[in-house]
Amino acid sequence: MSQENEQDINDEMRTEYDFSGGVRGKYYQAFTQSSNVIILDPDVAEVFRDSASVNEALRLLAKIAKSVST
Numbered sequence: 001m002s003q004e005n006e007q008d009i010n011d012e013m014r015t016e017y018d019f020s021g022g023v024r025g026k027y028y029q030a031f032t033q034s035s036n037v038i039i040l041d042p043d044v045a046e047v048f049r050d051s052a053s054v055n056e057a058l059r060l061l062a063k064i065a066k067s068v069s070t
Helices: 003-010 028-034 042-047 051-069
Strands: none
Touching: none
C-alpha cells in the first residue's frame, strides 16, 4: 500500500469540506468567558453528583465564611 493510500484511509475529513475561509480561534474568547469546567476528585464526586448540589454546598460555605469573617 502506498503512502498516499494509507493517508486517505486514516483521513476522517471529507474532500468536500472547505475550511479555507475559516478563522482560527474565532469564538475562543467568548468560550473562555462562559465556560467554567471543574474536575472533582472521585471521592468528592460521589457526594456531589450534580452541579446543583455543588453550588448549594459552595453557597453555604461562602455564607459561613462571610459570617465568621465579620
